[in-house]
Amino acid sequence: MAAAIAKARAGLPVFFGHATAPGPDEGGFMIKYDLRPAGPSELIWAEIVSHKGDMTVARLLNTPLTAGFAKDQQVSVPDRKVIDWAYWRAGTLVGGATMRVLIARMDPKAARAMRDRFGW
Numbered sequence: 005m006a007a008a009i010a011k012a013r014a015g016l017p018v019f020f021g022h023a024t025a026p027g028p029d030e031g032g033f034m035i036k037y038d039l040r041p042a043g044p045s046e047l048i049w050a051e052i053v054s055h056k057g058d059m060t061v062a063r064l065l066n067t068p069l070t071a072g073f074a075k076d077q078q079v080s081v082p083d084r085k086v087i088d089w090a091y092w093r094a095g096t097l098v099g100g101a102t103m104r105v106l107i108a109r110m111d112p113k114a115a116r117a118m119r120d121r122f123g124w
Contacts, residue, residue, distance in 0.1 A: 008101035012088040019089045019099065023052050029094040035062055036088035036102060037081050039070050046070050047087065050079060058083040096123030
């Protein structure tokens, strides 16, 4: 997983370039980060609303377990806290380095369903 996070972080500049100036077939730009960096981790996906400098404003895509947060809530996330990113290009999910690791650990039928969903 550490290698997947390192790979995702290395690709952040290119990702944010697409997110701020998407191509005609690109959309659904998301980041993954730890909602609770000081406590037990809660890794969560959030859809980018805006990105400027080294800060992303995003909308939580999952229902958080952590009190004080809610699905669709806007959050500000420093780039250094992002552990993964993904977006859709022509029906295929681009990125998702940590998801690829998790899918590889799933039972084969569930893994195939996820790969089909993401166009992999």
